[in-house]
Amino acid sequence: MNVEKIREDFPILKRKINNHPLVFLDSASTSQKPVQVINAIKNYYEMNNANPHRSIYQLCDEATQMYEDARKKVVKFINARNDEEIIFVRNTNEAMNIIVQSYAMDNLKEGDEVLLTVMEHHANIVPWQMLQKKGVKIKFVDIKDDGTLDMDKLKDMMSKNTKIVSVTHKSNVLGSLNPINEIGKISHDNGSLFVVDGAQSVPNMQVDVNNINCDFLAFSGHKMLAPMNIGVLYGKKEILERMEPFMRGSDMIKEVQLTESTWNDLPWKFEAGTPNVEGAVGLSTAIDYLEKIGLDNVEKHEEDLTKHALERLRDVEGVKILSAKNGNGMVSFHLSGVHSHDIAYILNDSGIAIRSGHMCAQPLMRRLGVQSVARASFYLYNTKEEIDKFVDSLENVKKVFKK
Amino acid sequence: MSLEIYHETILAHYNNPGNSGVISDADVISKDNNPVCGDVVEIQVKFNGERIDEIKFQGQGCAISLASVDILIDAIKGKTVDQIKNFRQEDFLKLLGIEISPLRLKCALLGLKVLKTGVYSYLDNNTEST
Numbered sequence: 001m002n003v004e005k006i007r008e009d010f011p012i013l014k015r016k017i018n019n020h021p022l023v024f025l026d027s028a029s030t031s032q033k034p035v036q037v038i039n040a041i042k043n044y045y046e047m048n049n050a051n052p053h054r055s056i057y058q059l060c061d062e063a064t065q066m067y068e069d070a071r072k073k074v075v076k077f078i079n080a081r082n083d084e085e086i087i088f089v090r091n092t093n094e095a096m097n098i099i100v101q102s103y104a105m106d107n108l109k110e111g112d113e114v115l116l117t118v119m120e121h122h123a124n125i126v127p128w129q130m131l132q133k134k135g136v137k138i139k140f141v142d143i144k145d146d147g148t149l150d151m152d153k154l155k156d157m158m159s160k161n162t163k164i165v166s167v168t169h170k171s172n173v174l175g176s177l178n179p180i181n182e183i184g185k186i187s188h189d190n191g192s193l194f195v196v197d198g199a200q201s202v203p204n205m206q207v208d209v210n211n212i213n214c215d216f217l218a219f220s221g222h223k224m225l226a227p228m229n230i231g232v233l234y235g236k237k238e239i240l241e242r243m244e245p246f247m248r249g250s251d252m253i254k255e256v257q258l259t260e261s262t263w264n265d266l267p268w269k270f271e272a273g274t275p276n277v278e279g280a281v282g283l284s285t286a287i288d289y290l291e292k293i294g295l296d297n298v299e300k301h302e303e304d305l306t307k308h309a310l311e312r313l314r315d316v317e318g319v320k321i322l323s324a325k326n327g328n329g330m331v332s333f334h335l336s337g338v339h340s341h342d343i344a345y346i347l348n349d350s351g352i353a354i355r356s357g358h359m360c361a362q363p364l365m366r367r368l369g370v371q372s373v374a375r376a377s378f379y380l381y382n383t384k385e386e387i388d389k390f391v392d393s394l395e396n397v398k399k400v401f402k403k
Numbered sequence: 404m405s406l407e408i409y410h411e412t413i414l415a416h417y418n419n420p421g422n423s424g425v426i427s428d429a430d431v432i433s434k435d436n437n438p439v440c441g442d443v444v445e446i447q448v449k450f451n452g453e454r455i456d457e458i459k460f461q462g463q464g465c466a467i468s469l470a471s472v473d474i475l476i477d478a479i480k481g482k483t484v485d486q487i488k489n490f491r492q493e494d495f496l497k498l499l500g501i502e503i504s505p506l507r508l509k510c511a512l513l514g515l516k517v518l519k520t521g522v523y524s525y526l527d528n529n530t531e532s533t
């Protein structure tokens with residue numbers, strides 16, 4: 001994998017911030033976009049734009065084709081069975097809301113339980129809380145002190161009432177990969193539905209829905225080189241077919257009468273209104289880009305960078321590493337006496353972008369006993385030199401705070 | 404966005420906040436957080452009629468949000484509720500004397516927001532009882 005060559009594809013990496021070259025270490029929040037993706041969107045608007053699925057002139061045909069080709073690309077990318085299982089959504093949050101509102105609200109009843117983990121992103125917590133008004137209980141599996149999921153506790157907490165298990169594949173704070181195949185098997189043996197939040201895993205490793213045998217998988221395009229506002233909800237056809245629509249209106253219908261309507265076939269039943277064609281085109285191009293480099297190579301590159309970052313950070317006095325023993329792609333840390341916002345703000349002075357705050361994982365922050373963390377995350381365009389610059393710049397933070 | 408925001412005064416208030424603490428018989432306790440970063444500030448006030456008698460804060464947050472509350476409290480100690488009602492964001496930012504970037508404005512203004520909420524709830528409660 002030739003990182004220097006990859007970097008040339010990302011125009012934003014040429015930007016200067018405060019007279020320093022941008023060092024972008026926040027790809028776990030959102031990735032930067034290669035020129036291939038930017039051009040694909042530009043070309044779509046310059047050549048093909050029309051409202052898909054609506055008319056029969058040529059542009060409409062092209063736009064429809066491009067949108068549906070993008071869906072086919074996703075089918076292959078995550079090894080789904082067919083187009084009916086791929087629903088385009090805005091992002092992971094929206095996908096989770098579809099699962100909760102169109103599946104769980106209709107199928108769960110008082111006394112049923114949903115099992116989550118303490119490391120979940122708010123996107124995989126808050127939607128489930130809706131079920132509480134029906135008397136459904138939400139339970140949380142703890143982590144062990146090394147930051148990995150406590151599988152013994154998970155097994156203990158499974159009961160005949162556990163109707164759904166929803167777990168993140170990879171934590172956006174700890175960087176840890178959960179044993180998703182094993183959790184899937186435990187869930188299915190128990191008769192529970194198995195949902196995976198793939199927001200952090202799909203961008204940088206091969207995720208095969210057939211292999212992990214999940215019932216639903218959610219992920220966001222913007223974390224994997226594609227634009228914002230395009231994401232995917234994968235669901236097993238048998239389950240999607242039994243579900244009611246999420247949003248109602250145009251395109252998601254077969255026939256509309258004054259007082260009732262019938263629903264369109266999958267996947268369009270879940271896609272009301274004019275879709276995000278530029279997003280789908282961007283996502284399709286992003287998948288091409290990632291597959292050309294090879295997701296295995298991306299994952300390996302992130303492993304190298306993470307190892308390097310950990311080695312360097314261990315030598316910095318006052319730094320406490322909070323990511324998991326098996327964490328990859330990111331390091332979350334704490335600098336004694338300095339709030340994460342102040343770290344991020346001072347690093348920005350040297351052109352370095354890292355994330356600070358509660359990471360949209362407040363229950364995990366409480367579990368870790370911190371109010372906020374600083375996180376540097378890595379992607380295919382990052383280099384060891386950038387990590388060195390980031391670690392060296394922590395000295396500036398200490399200087400300001402006289403630590 | 405410059406590092407000048409971390410000047411001596413800010414760091415001194417952050418490292419040794421003179422107004423941190425609690426008041427056992429406070430008239431109002433007001434608390435809020437910044438949803439973006441999770442910073443939390445709680446202000447406790449004891450009034451003497453219309454005037455602030457004692458005021459303390461506790462919080463968790465960045466240097467800017469915590470130093471700002473401490474500086475704010477120094478500035479409004481002993482003032483009347485009317486004076487606080489008329490104390491505007493611009494007045495406070497001028498007092499802070501630092502150039503705040505848009506994203507950090509919320510940090511700097513969290514304390515003032517909590518204080519105003521507290522004062523208004525004190526007024527509400529007092530008008531009810533009279």
Ligand SMILES: Cc1ncc(COP(=O)(O)O)c(C=O)c1O
Nearest residue numbers: 091092093121123172199200220
């Ligand atoms: C693990 C995880 N789940 C869900 C999300 C939410 O993604 P989005 O904001 O694209 O809906 C994120 C992104 O921040 C994440 O890291």
